[in-house]
Amino acid sequence: MNKRKILIVDDHPIVRMGLAELIAPQTDLELCGEAEEVAEAFQQVRTLHPDLVVVDISLKDSHGIELIGQVKASCPEVKMLVWSMFDEKVFAERALRAGAMGYINKREAIEKVVEAIRQVLAGEMYLSPQMTNLFLRRVGGRGPLEEDPIRRLTDRELEIFEMIGKGTTTRQIARKLDISPNTVESHREKIKTKLEIKNAAELAQRAVQWVLENG
Numbered sequence: 298m299n300k301r302k303i304l305i306v307d308d309h310p311i312v313r314m315g316l317a318e319l320i321a322p323q324t325d326l327e328l329c330g331e332a333e334e335v336a337e338a339f340q341q342v343r344t345l346h347p348d349l350v351v352v353d354i355s356l357k358d359s360h361g362i363e364l365i366g367q368v369k370a371s372c373p374e375v376k377m378l379v380w381s382m383f384d385e386k387v388f389a390e391r392a393l394r395a396g397a398m399g400y401i402n403k404r405e406a407i408e409k410v411v412e413a414i415r416q417v418l419a420g421e422m423y424l425s426p427q428m429t430n431l432f433l434r435r436v437g438g439r440g441p442l443e444e445d446p447i448r449r450l451t452d453r454e455l456e457i458f459e460m461i462g463k464g465t466t467t468r469q470i471a472r473k474l475d476i477s478p479n480t481v482e483s484h485r486e487k488i489k490t491k492l493e494i495k496n497a498a499e500l501a502q503r504a505v506q507w508v509l510e511n512g
Contacts, residue, residue, distance in 0.1 A: 301418050302329035304347035306338040306364065307380075308357040312403075316351065316380075319407055326414065334358040339367050342375055349418055351410070352397075354381040354388055358473070360456050362388075362395050369396025378417045380410055383511045385428050387447050387455070395452075399423030447507065449491040457484045461501060462508030 332338035334357040377397040389400040413423040
């Protein structure tokens, strides 16, 4: 049997080690590489040709959604599964829209990750029963997804909101995202409007609370 190659992208070495140890004894899977940031991960996708990438939302240098989009555009045959602590009600739809085929929360039993990997490799979507039910309700016209103000943010606004919650300054955000400080400030104002936040102090408090709840 030809083993399917798995690439792990996560900025926590212990997390990568745990998943690698779980994959090692599987007769149908093998670990082909690890990465902790977008550029490194994308390079490994191009050189190692994995069958599937397991990627976290929060990475060392950027956002997992960015990597998903890059891989989808350049290597559409590579399947992607998100494994993250972040709330799936906020990120699952964004990840699927970017090109991922599944989303599993790190709070689930780690054995579930192998189940999700196999399901995605088989060409099937993988979501929690709760998230699947929410999607079906919306498609069936029986009500929208549970409303969460954070869902109003664009991917870039959510990325900046997360950085604010981690204590990153405007200038640091600008350098990291390769945009101007004025553009960051513009995004901050849009975030405040969408979340009905009055000032910078309230924005910082709200962002820190969100990161703590989802970190």
